[in-house]
Amino acid sequence: xxxxxxxxxxxxxxxxxxxxxxxxxxxxxxxxxxxxxxxxxxxxxxxxxxxxxxxxxxxxxxxxxxxxxxxxxxxxxxxxxxxxxxxxxxxxxxxxxxxxxxxxxxxxxxxxxxxxxxxxxxxxxxxxxxxxxxxxxxxxxxxxxxxxxxxxxxxxxxxxxxxxxxxxxxxxxxxxxxxxxxxxxxxxxxxxxxxxxxxxxxxxxx
Ligand SMILES: C[S@@+](CC[C@H](N)C(=O)[O-])C[C@H]1O[C@@H](n2cnc3c(N)ncnc32)[C@H](O)[C@@H]1O
Numbered sequence: 065x066x067x068x069x070x071x072x073x074x075x076x077x078x079x080x081x082x083x084x085x086x087x088x089x090x091x092x093x094x095x096x097x098x099x100x101x102x103x104x105x106x107x108x109x110x111x112x113x114x115x116x117x118x119x120x121x122x123x124x125x126x127x128x129x130x131x132x133x134x135x136x137x138x139x140x141x142x143x144x145x146x147x148x149x150x151x152x153x154x155x156x157x158x159x160x161x162x163x164x165x166x167x168x169x170x171x172x173x174x175x176x177x178x179x180x181x182x183x184x185x186x187x188x189x190x191x192x193x194x195x196x197x198x199x200x201x202x203x204x205x206x207x208x209x210x211x212x213x214x215x216x217x218x219x220x221x222x223x224x225x226x227x228x229x230x231x232x233x234x235x236x237x238x239x240x241x242x243x244x245x246x247x248x249x250x251x252x253x254x255x256x257x258x259x260x261x262x263x264x265x266x267x268x269x270x
Contacts, residue, residue, distance in 0.1 A: 069188070098264045108211070120148070140163065186215040214233075215261075241267035242268045
C-alpha cells in the first residue's frame with residue numbers, strides 16, 4: 065500500500081532532488097515549541113532511543129540527538145537523507161539515517177522508547193492510517209511513546225496536508241496506544257501559512 069497521498073507523491077516527492085531545503089514549505093529551521101517542551105520537561109529523556117519516521121532533512125532527528133537521544137531517522141527519499149547527513153555533519157551529531165518506508169520500517173520490533181512523527185501522518189492517505197499506526201506500535205517498546213505533530217482542522221482550508229480532526233488523530237492509534245496528551249497548538253509561522261494550528265499528540269504504547 066502506498067502510504068502518502070497522491071498530492072504528496074505527485075507534487076512533493078521530487079522536491080529534494082530539485083530545491084534547497086530552505087525553500088521547502090514546512091522547513092522553519094527549528095523544531096516546534098512542543099517538541100522543545102517535551103525535551104525540557106523530560107518526557108523525552110536523554111538516553112532514549114528514538115525512531116524519527118519520515119525524517120526528511122533531519123531537523124528534528126538532529127535536535128533530539130543533540131539533546132542526548134539515540135536517534136534513527138527513516139525516510140524513503142535518498143536525496144532527503146543526503147541532506148540530513150550533511151546537516152548532521154555540520155552539527156557533529158551522530159544520527160543513523162536509513163532509507164525505508166514508513167509502512168515497512170527496516171528496524172526490529174520494540175526498538176524505540178519514542179517513535180516520532182513531524183508532519184508525516186497528515187500526509188498519510190486515510191486508508192493507510194491503521195497500517196501506519198500498527199507500524200509505529202511495532203517499533204515502540206511497551207510503555208513507549210508515539211509523538212505526533214501535524215495539521216489540525218483549525219488551519220484555514222485549502223491546499224496542503226489533510227486538516228486532521230481529533231477523530232482522525234485518535235481512532236487509528238487507539239487499538240495500540242493510550243492518549244497522554246492531545247491538543248491543538250500554535251506552531252511557528254511559515255511565509256505561506258502564517259497561522260499554523262497544529263496537533264500535538266502524545267500516545268503511550270499499551
Ligand atoms: C513534510 S516532510 C516532513 C519531514 C520531516 N519529518 C520534517 O518535519 O521536516 C514528509 C517526509 O515524508 C517522506 N516520505 C514520503 N513518503 C514516505 C514513505 N512512504 N516512507 C518514508 N518516508 C516517506 C518524504 O520524503 C518527506 O521527507
